[in-house]
Amino acid sequence: MNSKVLLVILGLAALTYAAPGFSSEENSFESYESSEAKYSFNYAVKDESSENDFGHQETRDGDDTQGSYYVHLPDGRLQTVKYYVDGDSGYVAEVSYQGEARFPDSASYESNESK
Template identity: 65%
Template sequence: MIQGPCFQILLLLGVVAVAAADRRPSFSYSAPRASSEESGPAQYNFNWAVNDDSSENDFGHQETRDNDNTKGSYSVQLPDGRLQTVTYYVDGDSGYIADVKYVGEARYPDSDEVRSYTPPRRQYN
């Protein structure tokens, strides 16, 4: 049997290792704390648009919200040449109500045009 200061140090290190291994991190989860600032009803208004002739990109979005009432529209230039516009509203719990309209007539290239089509190069800044 080992005796003396080496045994005592070895025994002490063993006890410390067991105590350190028994310490597990503890986590607790709770409900979010209430903010001290009062927040009012949701209200906002935004509008943005892109119209780039070189890439033929034409799209945009606008929306307004007052509490539970939201109204807006968005549009996009489709590959077939038409402009698609979606006008929508949400009135409380009524759900999303949309009206979709198209402006223009769909154009499809001849098969020879499709083979020779080279998409425009886009530059990202």
């Protein structure tokens, strides 16, 4: 059992040493991360049977990131969040709601619960 554990540890050490970008002389790891990210995506889900209705879209070009997402809440309102990244200020979001919250009538809810 101990020899198996030792072999696993030695194997992991060998993989770490042989990993691309690892320099044994400097004992450091070089990063190959791109500084200029550029992407755009979106998705939406609307499933009648589960009543799920939500979506998200985002675009990024370098340091400029902006997007929005929405969800239909169980109380009947639509919640929308619009956001952007403003340099060193970070994530800035604006949250809004459309519609009016509707809750079940507590009297009818209690009578249904007792059945």
